[in-house]
Amino acid sequence: xxxxxxxxxxxxxxxxxxxxxxxxxxxxxxxxxxxxxxxxxxxxxxxxxxxxxxxxxxxxxxxxxxxxx
Numbered sequence: 001x002x003x004x005x006x007x008x009x010x011x012x013x014x015x016x017x018x019x020x021x022x023x024x025x026x027x028x029x030x031x032x033x034x035x036x037x038x039x040x041x042x043x044x045x046x047x048x049x050x051x052x053x054x055x056x057x058x059x060x061x062x063x064x065x066x067x068x069x
Contacts, residue, residue: 001033004033006029007026011026015027
């Protein structure tokens, strides 16, 4: 299965053991290979976008540099 999804055997082992450090893209690839990508969305207990909005944290851009007058 590791070869089918294009990851190393240790990474696949981490997937099997539920390691939270594995990239979400790998989970999606596994689910698409086994034929049911909807399973991932059904297992997330909260709306991640709603959770991000409630945190009050906002991304900030780089500080603007004022040009000389």
